[in-house]
Amino acid sequence: MRVLVVEDEKKVAAAVRRGMEAEGFAVDVALTGTDGKWFATQNEYDVIVLDIMLPGINGFKLCAQLRDLGIWTPILMLTAKDGDLDEAEALDTGADDFLRKPFSYVVLVARIRALLRRSSLGEVSLSYEVGDLTLDPNSRRCARAGQDIHLTAKEFAVLEFLMRRPGDVVGKLEILDNVWDFAFEGDPNIVEVYIGYLRKKIDEPFDRKSIETVRGAGYRLVPSRE
Numbered sequence: 001m002r003v004l005v006v007e008d009e010k011k012v013a014a015a016v017r018r019g020m021e022a023e024g025f026a027v028d029v030a031l032t033g034t035d036g037k038w039f040a041t042q043n044e045y046d047v048i049v050l051d052i053m054l055p056g057i058n059g060f061k062l063c064a065q066l067r068d069l070g071i072w073t074p075i076l077m078l079t080a081k082d083g084d085l086d087e088a089e090a091l092d093t094g095a096d097d098f099l100r101k102p103f104s105y106v107v108l109v110a111r112i113r114a115l116l117r118r119s120s121l122g123e124v125s126l127s128y129e130v131g132d133l134t135l136d137p138n139s140r141r142c143a144r145a146g147q148d149i150h151l152t153a154k155e156f157a158v159l160e161f162l163m164r165r166p167g168d169v170v171g172k173l174e175i176l177d178n179v180w181d182f183a184f185e186g187d188p189n190i191v192e193v194y195i196g197y198l199r200k201k202i203d204e205p206f207d208r209k210s211i212e213t214v215r216g217a218g219y220r221l222v223p224s225r226e
Ligand code: CA
Pocket: 007, 008, 009, 051, 052, 053, 054
């Protein structure tokens, strides 16, 4: 899951980034409305967290401009305390939800997950099942044949991305784009490394081969039999 945070208060932006990365989200931060617009039009995000008072373009204007450009990514707007007017205007400009500052990080993550659930329009209930492998992003649990498997945040995110499209060939770069953030400049082979970690956890102990390598194309998650 890839999230764009547009927030000019560096401390808030950094805290949000740290927290969300710990949950396995890939996070890009823009410190001005102008940068936010650039990011939002250059990349595909699952959610945009948007502050209102921003240098460059303010949050209301940016939200309206993105909608005008046909960008329908769910937007969670950050409003000021007692900002009832802000909230009405936020929804009016096309935001999907708002959150009052100061907010607790736990509430932010819960709201983002709720937005993702709403936007995945019938794309299952945001709990995934492929064969006897299950993944529940809300409780952060993964299990095979009912047996809990502990995954790190990044492993979880890679597997979640594969589980959203079972049976499809998913490209290495696609995984990289969705799980690692824009600033990632390391070796794209990091994806292979994580696929290796996942195989050691979700396949090998159960004598399965559910993550297939499709040469030159990527990976495919299949329901693997015992
Ligand atoms: Ca601000």
